[in-house]
Amino acid sequence: MATTICFLIWVAFITDSVWTRTVRQVYEVHDPEDFNEQDFDCPRECFCPPSFPTALYCENRGLKEIPAIPSRIWYLYLENNLIETIPEKPFENATQLRWINLNKNKITNDGIERGALSQLKKLLFLFLEDNELEEVPSPLPRSLEQLQLARNKVSRIPQGTFSNLENLTLLDLQHNKLLDNAFQRDTFKGLKNLMQLNMAKNALRNMPPRLPANTMQLFLDNNSIEGIPENYFNVIPKVAFLRLNHNKLSDSGLPSSGFDVSSILDLQLSHNRLTKVPRINAHLQHLHLDHNKIRNVNVSVICPATTTLPADQDSFSYGPHLSYLRLDGNEIKPPVPMDLMNCFRLLQTLII
Numbered sequence: 001m002a003t004t005i006c007f008l009i010w011v012a013f014i015t016d017s018v019w020t021r022t023v024r025q026v027y028e029v030h031d032p033e034d035f036n037e038q039d040f041d042c043p044r045e046c047f048c049p050p051s052f053p054t055a056l057y058c059e060n061r062g063l064k065e066i067p068a069i070p071s072r073i074w075y076l077y078l079e080n081n082l083i084e085t086i087p088e089k090p091f092e093n094a095t096q097l098r099w100i101n102l103n104k105n106k107i108t109n110d111g112i113e114r115g116a117l118s119q120l121k122k123l124l125f126l127f128l129e130d131n132e133l134e135e136v137p138s139p140l141p142r143s144l145e146q147l148q149l150a151r152n153k154v155s156r157i158p159q160g161t162f163s164n165l166e167n168l169t170l171l172d173l174q175h176n177k178l179l180d181n182a183f184q185r186d187t188f189k190g191l192k193n194l195m196q197l198n199m200a201k202n203a204l205r206n207m208p209p210r211l212p213a214n215t216m217q218l219f220l221d222n223n224s225i226e227g228i229p230e231n232y233f234n235v236i237p238k239v240a241f242l243r244l245n246h247n248k249l250s251d252s253g254l255p256s257s258g259f260d261v262s263s264i265l266d267l268q269l270s271h272n273r274l275t276k277v278p279r280i281n282a283h284l285q286h287l288h289l290d291h292n293k294i295r296n297v298n299v300s301v302i303c304p305a306t307t308t309l310p311a312d313q314d315s316f317s318y319g320p321h322l323s324y325l326r327l328d329g330n331e332i333k334p335p336v337p338m339d340l341m342n343c344f345r346l347l348q349t350l351i352i
């Protein structure tokens with residue numbers, strides 16, 4: 001590639017900042033005086049900080065079993081042990097639990113006793129990354145807000161698993177073994193508040209069907225997705241962050257209106273098989289199209305509003321809002337069209 005233009009100004013990671021604002025703050029201050037001496041029992045395998053009586057630290061200890069959890073505990077840290085099972089018994093008094101971190105253990109579905117999780121009526125965050133799960137655990141507490149299941153072997157989602165999880169905002173299933181047949185008609189039904197769905201690095205060939213209407217962030221990188229059905233985005237009218245890097249998308253696999261969806265702010269289509277710039281909306285801010293097979297850039301597609309700006313429109317509130325465009329790793333022959341460089345008012349980064 002002969003021409004490299006790189007105006008690198010600071011690029012905000014919109015995704016992260018939006019997300020942190022939506023995560024509910026669950027740390028609340030507790031007065032240690034609320035607990036008297038005899039209440040302050042601590043499993044001998046663990047550490048109980050006197051200044052933070054609602055937390056129990058049992059991580060990195062080679063534990064094979066979950067110790068009995070005292071009733072005062074809100075935050076339970078059990079990551080990086082050798083735990084294979086989640087029985088009901090150790091949690092029988094732990095009715096206040098908000099947060100459990102069981103990442104990096106050896107938990108299997110057979111090891112989870114049926115009521116063990118669902119009895120935790122106040123649980124908000126459940127971390128089970130890097131375990132041996134083959135299906136999404138079920139039943140789960142209805143109060144759950146975040147479910148982190150990255151890097152397991154999940155290929156199945158039992159019927160009704162999500163149907164009562166009305167407060168779930170984040171579901172992370174990246175790096176598992178999901179195929180298209182993992183989804184039933186009603187798999188996602190009931191997830192009224194789901195905002196982020198991460199299914200990157202699975203084995204999907206199609207877009208997951210019937211997503212929850214409030215989905216804002218949809219991450220599907222590193223699958224084998226070949227196409228997007230016509231009108232797919234109509235059911236997710238709030239989608240703002242769409243990542244489809246490292247898939248098999250071709251021009252003919254896209255809906256006829258491409259990605260002309262006004263809610264999308266950040267669109268990532270790197271490492272696919274596109275030969276043309278797909279249609280976008282003037283609201284789009286970040287566009288990643290590197291490592292496709294694009295030969296020519298039709299400037300009026302990338303800057304949809306510049307050619308059609310109505311005389312009575314305030315030119316600043318109307319498009320194009322694109323501030324980041326990546327086109328390297330394509331088959332674009334220099335010179336880069338001058339009007340491509342002129343067409344964005346807000347362009348901060350252009351990588352060709």
Ligand SMILES: *[C@@H]1O[C@H](CO)[C@@H](O)[C@H](O)[C@H]1NC(C)=O
Pocket residue numbers: 068069070089090091092093
């Ligand atoms: C739960 O509390 C009861 C009553 O204090 C106690 O007898 C029992 O051993 C506790 N269970 C666990 C698992 O700690």
Ligand SMILES: *[C@@H]1O[C@H](CO)[C@@H](O)[C@H](O)[C@H]1NC(C)=O
Pocket residue numbers: 142143144166167
């Ligand atoms: C969902 O969250 C709301 C608001 O925090 C709360 O009132 C409600 O009880 C929660 N639902 C469940 C099933 O926990």
Ligand SMILES: *[C@@H]1O[C@H](CO)[C@@H](O)[C@H](O)[C@H]1NC(C)=O
Pocket residue numbers: 200201221222246
């Ligand atoms: C996808 O695969 C590429 C190449 O192997 C890797 O660099 C990237 O980190 C992966 N992304 C995700 C989200 O798994």
Ligand SMILES: *[C@@H]1O[C@H](CO)[C@@H](O)[C@H](O)[C@H]1NC(C)=O
Pocket residue numbers: 298299300301
């Ligand atoms: C560029 O895109 C516009 C708008 O989609 C279209 O009307 C025009 O025919 C395209 N030009 C070329 C040379 O493909």
